[in-house]
Amino acid sequence: MTTQIKRIIIVCSSTNHMLKADTILRERGLVVDLVPTPSQYGSICSTSILLEEIDKKSAEESLENTNIKFSIHPYETRKLTGLMEALKNQNISTAFQVVMNKIELGMDLTKEDILLLLKTESKKEIETLYGVADRLRREIVGDIVEIRAAIEFSNYCKKSCNYCGIRKGCDLPHRYRMEEDEILEAVKDILSLGIKTVILQSGEDDYYTTEKICSILRRIKKETKMGITLSIGERSREDYLKFREAGANNFLLKIETTNQEVFERIHPDNDFDQRLQCAKWLKELGYVNGSGNMIGLPGQTVEDIADDIVYYRDMGIHMIGIGPFIPAPGTPYENLPTGSVEMTLKAIAVTRIVCKNVFLPATTALASIDADGQRKALEVGANTIMLISTPDKYKKSYQLYKNKNMIDIQSAIDAVKGANRRLPKYLKVTSKEGI
Ligand code: SAH
Ligand code: SF4
DSSP, X not given: OOTTSOEEEEEESSHHHHHHHHHHHHHTTOOOEEEEOOGGGXXXXXXXXXXXXXXXXXXXXXXXXXXXXXXXXXXXXXXXXXXXXXXXXXXXXHHHHHHHHHHHHTOOOOHHHHHHHHHOOOHHHHXXXXXXXXXXXXXXXXXXXXXXXXXXXXOOOSOOOTTOXXXXXXXXXXXXXXXXXXXXXXXXXXXXXXXXXXXXXXXXXXXXXXXXXXXXXXXXXXXXXXXXXXXXXXXXXXXXXXXXXXXXXXXXXXXXXXXXXXXXXXXXXXXXXXXXXXXXXXHHTTOEEEEEEEESOTXXXXXXXXXXXXXXXXXXXXXXXXXXXXXXXTXXXXXXXXXOHHHHHHHHHHHHHHHOSSBXXXXXXXXXXXXXXXXXXXXXXXXXXXEEOSOHHHHTTOOSXXXXXXOOHHHHHHHXXXXXXXXXXXXXXOGGGTO
């Protein structure tokens, strides 16, 4: 869809209503898409239905005699008034100005526009790019940095992704699995900090059967009411549905790269189409859908990174984790160069500009190659930090890459303060811990 076509957005009162409406409209033959709800319509349901204005009447008729609560709004991308005025007489190329003008007017950027932003080497243009991303972040998601926490509950994996430090082929000194009670204990430690969302991450480990995962999800929901993100890799549609019904709200399954050839080279066990299929299932099951990529993968070009960003927009992805590739000892890629901090920051900035109302973490990987990386990411569009809350005795064994920075509450607070941002009110941290 291009910016010339007028579009509308249907915002529903709950995820259930949104999914029901989506099915009804599709059955009616309307071309609809699921996208993150623009911030001006609140966060009643984080996903909304996008369609062309021409179909408004049919959509209204289709939903009229149902119990679905919804409102319809024009779909306007956010304008950045005054941007071109502020750039007057600056040392900025005409081509860059053309893209800035599109951003000021709230127009969709093309892949070529995105590429131009990613490729710029000019100091002034990079500064401008970061400034624009930061302004959009402030206007769309505000100054509060979301704090979430991850429990890495198993480092067993049946796959051998060439980049990953816990791949099956790695001869690790210690493989571990946490049992349900241990996971619950760790979740409660996170809850005691006031944190509202826990991320459960692991290798692809079939020890955790569908039933086991569902049981963990149900207990977390029942005993803590926390939001739950799963990050356990590829599973069947049926499993994803069961996890959703048992309480999982979000799912993080990164595409890693949208270049099929690179994807298949770095993932000896994975099929690119299957990964796309999983992402589509997660979307249609109403998950808050998480993706992301690595910067600096072998064979990856800047064009590929531009494609990744277009993919996030077109797929309506809500959480986008962008981090540098970091070589992991004992893997086929152990001697490859680390991804660039600057390209990672540029990709974060452009993603904020293109995808707007999304969660953009200041990733652990970035913090692992630059001690100040999280502050820098927060200053160019990021708005989320994920703590590593895996119990100490297991932490060291979950090394996806070398020198992983074990982000704790103190380092998160330092990054938030360093970037002159605000901590969420829900956080309960004592003065000893830094507030
Ligand atoms: N098994 C699950 C979750 C664990 S891996 C899965 O694969 O989805 C989680 C993420 O760690 C991956 O998506 C990947 O982006 C990141 N990761 C793994 N190895 C890495 C490396 N060497 N450098 C940077 N990121 C890495
Ligand atoms: Fe396993 Fe995930 Fe690592 Fe691949 S990236 S080897 S699936 S833990």
